[in-house]
Every structure is written in C-alpha cells, then in structure tokens.
Amino acid sequence: MFENLLYQNVSSIFTSDIKNNTLPSSILLSGPESSGKLTCALELARILSCTSSSNERGSWLCDCPSCKKHKELANTNLILSGPRDCSLEILAAKRTLLEAGFNNLSYITAARYLFIRSVRKLLLRFSPIFWEGDDKLSKLSPLVEEINDELEKLNPELSLPENSVLESVTSKIVEKSEKLESTFMYDSLPIEHIRRSSFWLHLKSPEGKKVLVIENADRMNESCRNALLKILEEPPADSLFILTTSRRGAVMPTILSRVRTYSFNQRSIAEQQEVIERVFHDDVNKGDGTIAGYLQTFLPISPEKIQEAANDFYQGIKQNTLFQLDDFVNRCANFEPKTIFKLFLQFLILAQRNQNEEERNFACDFEIQAKNLKAIKDCYNSVSLFNQKPLSALETLYRDLAFIKKSNLR
Numbered sequence: 001m002f003e004n005l006l007y008q009n010v011s012s013i014f015t016s017d018i019k020n021n022t023l024p025s026s027i028l029l030s031g032p033e034s035s036g037k038l039t040c041a042l043e044l045a046r047i048l049s050c051t052s053s054s055n056e057r058g059s060w061l062c063d064c065p066s067c068k069k070h071k072e073l074a075n076t077n078l079i080l081s082g083p084r085d086c087s088l089e090i091l092a093a094k095r096t097l098l099e100a101g102f103n104n105l106s107y108i109t110a111a112r113y114l115f116i117r118s119v120r121k122l123l124l125r126f127s128p129i130f131w132e133g134d135d136k137l138s139k140l141s142p143l144v145e146e147i148n149d150e151l152e153k154l155n156p157e158l159s160l161p162e163n164s165v166l167e168s169v170t171s172k173i174v175e176k177s178e179k180l181e182s183t184f185m186y187d188s189l190p191i192e193h194i195r196r197s198s199f200w201l202h203l204k205s206p207e208g209k210k211v212l213v214i215e216n217a218d219r220m221n222e223s224c225r226n227a228l229l230k231i232l233e234e235p236p237a238d239s240l241f242i243l244t245t246s247r248r249g250a251v252m253p254t255i256l257s258r259v260r261t262y263s264f265n266q267r268s269i270a271e272q273q274e275v276i277e278r279v280f281h282d283d284v285n286k287g288d289g290t291i292a293g294y295l296q297t298f299l300p301i302s303p304e305k306i307q308e309a310a311n312d313f314y315q316g317i318k319q320n321t322l323f324q325l326d327d328f329v330n331r332c333a334n335f336e337p338k339t340i341f342k343l344f345l346q347f348l349i350l351a352q353r354n355q356n357e358e359e360r361n362f363a364c365d366f367e368i369q370a371k372n373l374k375a376i377k378d379c380y381n382s383v384s385l386f387n388q389k390p391l392s393a394l395e396t397l398y399r400d401l402a403f404i405k406k407s408n409l410r
Contacts (some may be wrong), residue, residue: 191227300336309328
C-alpha cells in the first residue's frame, strides 16, 4: 500500500488504520505544498475500494476492476473538488510520456498513467455532479468531452499510438486543458459544489465506499464552510471525506473538531529530487531542486523573468515612473497560465520586503505594509475570483499602491 507516497511516515499510519478498521469517515491531510497529500488521498480512495482477495490487496499493481478504474481516476465512486493549478503538472507529464513513447523506454506504462491522471485531476473538478444546473455547464461540457475523447486514445489497455499521433493527441489535450482551467477554474470552492456533492453522497453505491476529496479546504468562504460542516456532523453512510490543506490554521475550528488530522512533513531537497526522478524521469537539477521549482520550468517564461518584471513594477511605483502596464502583461506571457500572475504578485511582495530591509523608508511600518498586502491580495482576487483581466487588475493595483505611498509621505 501507498507505494507511490514517498518519504512520508503517515503512510504507515494509514496502513495500520485501514488494516485495523480504525480509519474515521472524515480526515484532514495537512502539510506543505507538494508533499504528497493528493497522492495519498487518491490512493486511499483506491485502496478502500479494492476488491482483490489476495494478500496483495491494495497494492498499486492490483489489477482488480476497481483498482484499474482508480488508477485512471475514472472510478465513479470518487469525486474531486477544490481549487488547484493543474497545467504545469500536465505539461511535465506530457514531456515524460513523449520521452518514454518516442524511445520505447521501460517506464512507458507508468508514463501513460501519469499523463492520464494529471489531466483527470483537472477534469474531475468539472464533473456534472458539481455543475448540474450551473449556466457554465453548457460551455465547459464540450471541452470536457473533447478532452475525454482524446484521452481514450491513450487508454493503457490499447496499443500506444505512433509517435506523430501521440504528439498530436497530447498537444490537443494540453491545449484544451489549459483553456478549461484558465476559463473555468475557481479560486474559492463554490457552495453549490458542496450541496451537490452532499446529494451525490447520499445516493447508495452498488459497491464500495464513496469518496469526496476537497483540496485546499482552507480556501472556502463562510457559507461554504458552514454547508460542509452540516454534512460532516451527519456524514452519509459508506462515505469518506478527505480534506487537504497547506494552512491548517486557516481551516474553521468547528471543521477541525470533526476530522482527524494526518500531518505531512516537508521533504528535504534530496527527497524531492528523488520524487522528480521517480515520477517524471527527468533532470532533477531543473529549477531550484524542489518539486514546485521543477514544475515552474514548464512555464512559458522563467521565474527569473517574472521576478524581473515584478521588480520593475515595484520600482516604477517607488520612483513615480509612468509606464505602459500592457508591457508587463506582454513580458509575462499574458499571465497564462494564471500561475504566472500569482508568482508575479508574490515577487512584488518580496521586492517590497527587500526594499524595506535596505532603506526602511517605504511602507516600513506594519500599517502601511498591511495596506500594501491588502491591495495585492485584492488584485489577485479580482483576477482569480472575479475573472478581471490582468491588465485592468494591474492598473487598479498601480493606482492603489501609488496612493498608499503618497499618503505615507504626507
């Protein structure tokens, strides 16, 4: 069990709870980003539904019908929700699959599953279970269907397409997946998704336990938290709730009181490099050696270029320089995927902190820093939550930060 969960002692705890039948119906996986929380959640769902009667029950190599479906993330007893940036993992998995396919490498089967799973981690969030009755369903459904049609050509039960077809199929999937994510991915879990998943959980499954995974459970508004709390107070029979978070302190205390927390550790750089090597079969020295840094190498521009643009933006505010904001949009590849916009704002915060340490004269007290951080957070929310164009959001941010600076000098 949990062969794919590397360098996390929690795997032995889960194995013991499963064998002793002491696993609760509601759990929280808490730990740093890229520490294996989603991998663990998906493995839990697979292991609990395994129908094998052999001693290898729950093994990744199990070929029972349920495990086969789970390995493709196509088992109907699993639904996955919560905000997530999926595009970079999909691009990394595509590289692994093409490398293995073109060269007929030994890990070709694992590479197929890696790519299929990376895409389905996105598609599962757009299941009709969550979106039924939503006006957006009619717009996103064709995209989801097109991606699923292309994924079927990569079915592990079928022969791998020849190289030219393989490259064409994966490129189409990446293009459509990026469109789906950039257009419809939310940054805060919609309350209707909780209500609709509750209805689904109360429907009796013909076999196995139903599993609802909610990633980044800390990113819910109050009404959504309250709706989830009501379900956790009286969970449906034969169901398992798995919440994940990298900020346990941001999860509502009443929710924490109704889940058992399993803690994940921060892997060392060497351990993360081994994960990169074993999962993506790629150069572990790409990026900064971390899993997050490795995935960022698949951005259309380097993190260094994003940081350079953020520094120039900050210096423009500091020196009262007028500049064309659309230049920053162009320099940052139109902020697609949205991860680039998030990194740009993170580097902007870092530029402010570094300047404060050097000069202590711009936004140097906590009140001014708080105002700046709020303006940056509002800018991020305007794009991620309210779908404002990055250019318009940056115009507002420039005006707000310039006003805060001017007020501080009075």
